[in-house]
Amino acid sequence: MTIFLDFDGVFTTDHSWATEDDRIDRKAFACLATMLEQQRCQIVVTSTWRSGHSLDELREILSPLDAEVIGVTPVLSNRGEEVIAWIATHPVGDQYLVIDDEVAEIRPYIDDDHIVHVQDGFTKGGFQATHLERALALLARWSESVCD
Numbered sequence: 001m002t003i004f005l006d007f008d009g010v011f012t013t014d015h016s017w018a019t020e021d022d023r024i025d026r027k028a029f030a031c032l033a034t035m036l037e038q039q040r041c042q043i044v045v046t047s048t049w050r051s052g053h054s055l056d057e058l059r060e061i062l063s064p065l066d067a068e069v070i071g072v073t074p075v076l077s078n079r080g081e082e083v084i085a086w087i088a089t090h091p092v093g094d095q096y097l098v099i100d101d102e103v104a105e106i107r108p109y110i111d112d113d114h115i116v117h118v119q120d121g122f123t124k125g126g127f128q129a130t131h132l133e134r135a136l137a138l139l140a141r142w143s144e145s146v147c148d
Contacts, residue, residue, distance in 0.1 A: 001040070001041045002042050002044055002070075003098075004044050004098040004099070005046060006046050006047045006079075006099060007047035008047065009121035009126060010121055011024055011028040011127055012028075012126070013124075024061075027125060028127040029064065029065075031129065031132050035135050035139075037066075042069075042070045043067050043068065044069075044073060045073070046072075050072040051075060055069070055071070055072060078105035079100065079102070083098055083106065083109065084109050097114055097135060100115070101118040103117045
């Protein structure tokens with residue numbers, strides 16, 4: 001399974017930007033780690049951080065998550081197009097999830113049953129228990145279908 005992962009608003013927040021040297025909100029990052037402990041996934045970075053950091057740097061940032069970072073989406077006109085372009089050239093099928101705090105430009109391209117909207121994440125603490133619940137519920141559908 002593949003996770004298309006944004007950073008800002010998901011695991012970097014206004015609080016972490018103001019107080020942390022590495023800008024990572026520890027609670028949000030721990031919640032993401034819990035998700036990946038319960039459901040093994042590969043990560044594709046969709047964050048704008050992909051423009052200012054190499055793939056190796058992004059892997060280092062995400063290394064505490066203990067998940068394989070397999071790439072970054074191309075830089076196109078919007079996030080929805082970027083995810084679709086990546087899917088078109090990689091064998092993902094429909095077993096993927098987009099985790100982002102800004103989904104308006106994603107929804108025209110991706111169904112809601114593939115999106116975890118971290119609404120107002122930048123100002124409200126990023127990826128939290130409610131987002132974890134939704135992500136695990138969505139990911140469980142694919143685990144069940146593989147095992148049936």
